[in-house]
Amino acid sequence: MENTFFCCQIDFATSEAAEALIIRNEILRKPLQLSYNPEDIEHEWDSVHLGVFLSDHTMIGTLILKPLTQDVIKMRQVAISSEWQGRGIGKLLVSYSEDFAAKLGFSSIELHARMSAVPFYTSLEYQIKGDVFSEVGIEHLKMFKYLNSTSES
Numbered sequence: 001m002e003n004t005f006f007c008c009q010i011d012f013a014t015s016e017a018a019e020a021l022i023i024r025n026e027i028l029r030k031p032l033q034l035s036y037n038p039e040d041i042e043h044e045w046d047s048v049h050l051g052v053f054l055s056d057h058t059m060i061g062t063l064i065l066k067p068l069t070q071d072v073i074k075m076r077q078v079a080i081s082s083e084w085q086g087r088g089i090g091k092l093l094v095s096y097s098e099d100f101a102a103k104l105g106f107s108s109i110e111l112h113a114r115m116s117a118v119p120f121y122t123s124l125e126y127q128i129k130g131d132v133f134s135e136v137g138i139e140h141l142k143m144f145k146y147l148n149s150t151s152e153s
């Protein structure tokens, strides 16, 4: 049977947010021999947390959108469970988050892409801005995308 997926918002400090943190830790921190401190998470209350789920509600990916200004929102912590990578799930979640941000009134998304993920964001029409820099001990590039305005309220 073919899998179906859906994306939706996750409330901060809920069991779903804890589930998202497990995925983030596995995919984004463990490979760097790092882990999250409570302080890393506490300041995320002002961000939009999104997840992608199987039809049985198993979470298989997550990301965060943090407002930077009235116009710009930052995409952070993009992580798809390893067994689901390379199957279009990241693309689905990023597209959903772009629509979500546009509906909130943001006109662009920026992000810090690990070098290994730059081709993923390029394939989704994000552009590189500036030079390589180091974050969490690895090289990154700043990328951005202008969002199409939406007529929906």
Ligand SMILES: CC(C)(COP(=O)(O)OP(=O)(O)OC[C@H]1O[C@@H](n2cnc3c(N)ncnc32)[C@H](O)[C@@H]1OP(=O)(O)O)[C@@H](O)C(=O)NCCC(=O)NCCS
Pocket: 027, 028, 078, 079, 080, 081, 084, 085, 086, 087, 088, 089, 090, 091, 092, 112, 113, 114, 116, 117, 119, 120, 121, 123
């Ligand atoms: C990077 C990541 C979010 C991408 O999600 P994904 O579900 O694996 O990617 P998708 O299958 O949706 O790929 C979408 C497109 O990007 C391309 N793509 C994805 N990863 C790629 C890579 N490393 N190199 C080249 N192209 C890539 C795919 O070929 C696909 O292109 P298509 O639409 O033309 O077929 C996911 O692999 C992941 O969680 N990686 C580890 C954590 C990470 O690096 N997070 C980002 C931190 S900045």
